[in-house]
Amino acid sequence: MAAGNNLAVEMKGITKRFPGVIANDKVDFELEKGEIHALLGENGAGKTTLMNCLYGFLNADEGEIFINNKKVEVTDPNVAINHGIGMVHQHFMLVPPFTVTENIVLGKEPTKNNMIDYKTANQNVRDISKQYGLNVEPTAKVQDISVGMQQRVEILKALYRGADILILDEPTAVLTPQEVEELVKIMESLTDEGKSIIFITHKLKEVQSIADRVTVIRSGKLIDTVKTDTVTTNELANMMVGREVILEVEKKEANPGEVVLEVEDLYAKNDRDLMALNGTSFSVKRGEILGIAGVDGNGQTELTEVLTGLRKKEKGTIKFKGREITKPQTKRLFEEGISHIPEDRQKRGIIMEFKLYENLILGRHDRKPYASGINLNNKKIKEEARRLIEEFDIRTPSEKVQAKSLSGGNQQKLIIAREFDRKPDLLIAAQPTRGIDVGAIEYIHNSLIGQRDNNKAILLISLELDEILSLSDRVAVIYEGKIVDILDIEDATEEQLGLMMAGAESEEVEGGDQVG
Amino acid sequence: MKKWKGAIKLVDKDISEKKAKYLQKQNLVDFIVPIISIIAGLIVGAIFMLIIGAEPIKAYIVLWNSSFGSLRGFGEMLVNTVPLIFTGLAVAFGFKIGLFNIGGDGQFLVSYLAAAYIGYMFQLPMYIHLPFALVAGIIAGGIWGGIAGYLKAKLGIHEVITTIMFNYIALHLVGYFTSGPLKAEGPLPATPKIFDTAKLPRFVPTMRIHYGIFLALAVAVLIYYILWKTTFGYEVRATGQNPDAAQFGGINVARNMVLAMFISGALAGLAGSTQALGLEYRAYQPFGFVGYGFTGIAVALVGKGHPLGVVLGALLFGVLSRGAMMMQSMVGVPKEVIEIIQAIIIMFIASEYIFKYLARKWRERKGGVADAS
Numbered sequence: 001m002a003a004g005n006n007l008a009v010e011m012k013g014i015t016k017r018f019p020g021v022i023a024n025d026k027v028d029f030e031l032e033k034g035e036i037h038a039l040l041g042e043n044g045a046g047k048t049t050l051m052n053c054l055y056g057f058l059n060a061d062e063g064e065i066f067i068n069n070k071k072v073e074v075t076d077p078n079v080a081i082n083h084g085i086g087m088v089h090q091h092f093m094l095v096p097p098f099t100v101t102e103n104i105v106l107g108k109e110p111t112k113n114n115m116i117d118y119k120t121a122n123q124n125v126r127d128i129s130k131q132y133g134l135n136v137e138p139t140a141k142v143q144d145i146s147v148g149m150q151q152r153v154e155i156l157k158a159l160y161r162g163a164d165i166l167i168l169d170e171p172t173a174v175l176t177p178q179e180v181e182e183l184v185k186i187m188e189s190l191t192d193e194g195k196s197i198i199f200i201t202h203k204l205k206e207v208q209s210i211a212d213r214v215t216v217i218r219s220g221k222l223i224d225t226v227k228t229d230t231v232t233t234n235e236l237a238n239m240m241v242g243r244e245v246i247l248e249v250e251k252k253e254a255n256p257g258e259v260v261l262e263v264e265d266l267y268a269k270n271d272r273d274l275m276a277l278n279g280t281s282f283s284v285k286r287g288e289i290l291g292i293a294g295v296d297g298n299g300q301t302e303l304t305e306v307l308t309g310l311r312k313k314e315k316g317t318i319k320f321k322g323r324e325i326t327k328p329q330t331k332r333l334f335e336e337g338i339s340h341i342p343e344d345r346q347k348r349g350i351i352m353e354f355k356l357y358e359n360l361i362l363g364r365h366d367r368k369p370y371a372s373g374i375n376l377n378n379k380k381i382k383e384e385a386r387r388l389i390e391e392f393d394i395r396t397p398s399e400k401v402q403a404k405s406l407s408g409g410n411q412q413k414l415i416i417a418r419e420f421d422r423k424p425d426l427l428i429a430a431q432p433t434r435g436i437d438v439g440a441i442e443y444i445h446n447s448l449i450g451q452r453d454n455n456k457a458i459l460l461i462s463l464e465l466d467e468i469l470s471l472s473d474r475v476a477v478i479y480e481g482k483i484v485d486i487l488d489i490e491d492a493t494e495e496q497l498g499l500m501m502a503g504a505e506s507e508e509v510e511g512g513d514q515v516g
Numbered sequence: 517m518k519k520w521k522g523a524i525k526l527v528d529k530d531i532s533e534k535k536a537k538y539l540q541k542q543n544l545v546d547f548i549v550p551i552i553s554i555i556a557g558l559i560v561g562a563i564f565m566l567i568i569g570a571e572p573i574k575a576y577i578v579l580w581n582s583s584f585g586s587l588r589g590f591g592e593m594l595v596n597t598v599p600l601i602f603t604g605l606a607v608a609f610g611f612k613i614g615l616f617n618i619g620g621d622g623q624f625l626v627s628y629l630a631a632a633y634i635g636y637m638f639q640l641p642m643y644i645h646l647p648f649a650l651v652a653g654i655i656a657g658g659i660w661g662g663i664a665g666y667l668k669a670k671l672g673i674h675e676v677i678t679t680i681m682f683n684y685i686a687l688h689l690v691g692y693f694t695s696g697p698l699k700a701e702g703p704l705p706a707t708p709k710i711f712d713t714a715k716l717p718r719f720v721p722t723m724r725i726h727y728g729i730f731l732a733l734a735v736a737v738l739i740y741y742i743l744w745k746t747t748f749g750y751e752v753r754a755t756g757q758n759p760d761a762a763q764f765g766g767i768n769v770a771r772n773m774v775l776a777m778f779i780s781g782a783l784a785g786l787a788g789s790t791q792a793l794g795l796e797y798r799a800y801q802p803f804g805f806v807g808y809g810f811t812g813i814a815v816a817l818v819g820k821g822h823p824l825g826v827v828l829g830a831l832l833f834g835v836l837s838r839g840a841m842m843m844q845s846m847v848g849v850p851k852e853v854i855e856i857i858q859a860i861i862i863m864f865i866a867s868e869y870i871f872k873y874l875a876r877k878w879r880e881r882k883g884g885v886a887d888a889s
Contacts, residue, residue, distance in 0.1 A: 310763065329766075330763065334766050348763075350761060351754055351762075354754070354757060361750075362754065362764075365750050365751070365765070366747040374746045374748060375745060375746055376745055376746055376747055376749075
């Protein structure tokens, strides 16, 4: 298709800054009429920010937006809607006790004699639904229909408002594989009818099977826009994670000792009651870092939660220091020597309103020397806090300030100080450097290596492939809740891991490598 | 060589110090907001008095004198204050674990009855009898609150619903017992009088103020101690601030919720017990809620959930309710005006956000740094 007059959306040089962060740095993006265009990038790469600028949730600091070749100042979502843009968010914005129709017409109800004309409304919804093969029952209540159906209601909502350009934010994240197939069919019938679709994702496989073109964003920068049939999944993976980014961490040869953690055939469900871990098996030894690589949403969160007693397992065995843990309980696990750096530090890792010294004892607040009997030993707690602040280089005016006054990197150091100071046998580090500055990243990486050399077992779960590659001694790739393969770090290449992360079997990968 | 192109940069120099200073200012705001609110309440009250043709200055002098003009007045004001300290602490303690105990009135009533029952049923030496009656009240109120905590922790039923419902159950249960099975001989719908050994002594026989005030102050200190000096208090505060992080720290969130609601109920219950053992010496059939539980919410809000603040808040409301009666009888200002003042104070404190918003705008206009978090 020729460019120019055939563009539905054109974004030029979009820059969006947040305090201390450039979320989008001169990003260009174009959407042709009638195409499915994937916007690919890791979490935090700036995909959603870019689309929020287009939809008017955010206003770009710099750059121009053209819709149907007309320059538009998208100051708020109403402007976008009036120009035929519809957005389906990852988290649905529906009223559960309302019917499908009521949800769809909300704010734009057809009226007759000042009353809502439900007959016409239902008919309208039924017509649109049929036109695009959505098969939604207009009179059903949203709370009674499946997640896949709810998503269709969101799509219908956008179509009802006259959208020609649809933005779908990670539409497959909430769907079962069957629902994904149906969604793909719907998307195809939409483009057949002349609609254009932008579809935000970080799943490589979907890009290949669904989209016509793909734009890759990394760290807020545009990497490239390419036709999906001219690239391989492998190449896309490299574009997404950025192969030229190499963070070198100096480390000695690992000297692994006995097995500390052994996980066998582990099954667990996610919050949506779908199986997230499907027979995960691996083991971690003393003095080594086992990295778990994988694309987000393949069971990493559930794995850490099960291992720390925060989530129930369905099946499988967990052995810690040779003993089976039948009913993992957070407190017991901590006492037996597991430390955990949680992936969401503000949600689980720290209590923002608490002072530093209070945060530093979370999880061991009832043990000596921090407590004697029922009493807290505040003097000792503050003393220890000062020691940890010094030792872990936490930048703070004093131990008495609230944790929320620290920067992200220092909050993470706070967690690391607390968890390392427990002297664990096993350290589970989930996304230990997510969203923090370079200096802190370096510090944290060196600390993890230090713990390894100190004969601790470390399970590193990270979405940053570079981080996995530079820190791990062995790499396990997780895909759809299963470990695809475990490789020694010397044998692992980024291409290979990228393909495995996309779901390819390791034999295929090795074969492909030889050909290439 | 170390390269990291993929990282998001966050500049952390200096920010934390600026933020810390800003947060210290916030603490000052916490202190100033209640005072501004009280002043605003008094001003609005004065406007109302002017509208109905009363003299606000005169009325406020009466308000002051009714509590601080005489020893008797002071004593009567403290009589009002005692139950409010307890119910205020009850609500504040609930807030600390993130629960809203609206059931103070129900917990008040069951303890009221339980303390009176022990007071007249047993004949024991005072050093056993009085503590026994108080403990019975604590347990009764504690169970009443604890049930709501249990239902919240195990079944996720919202504590606001259950505590309100338990208010009505308590009201009618106590009404039934005081007019039925536990009713004393004679025309009054009330239990028999308690023995002297169960009474909270008075300072002066001619005044109603009793040792309950010391008990209330001691309990406020105890609650402060529990919250900030014990591991349990740490867990309560952690759970209230961030249940996810608390759970991550191995804290048994469900158990703490039940226990905290037990304590909250017991605190409100102490208001009832001291009412029975210090003032009324029996349990009367309630005609409705006395309202100490609800006023306790206001007290806790005024006191910012801190035990010291609660004591001061209870004093304020003690003064206001004592003054309401005197203003009506001496300068003809309807006591409803005092209720308006109370409402305005609560409204202002509850809309603290507006103060903070205005303060921030003001700082921004001055060119300072806004809150970066």
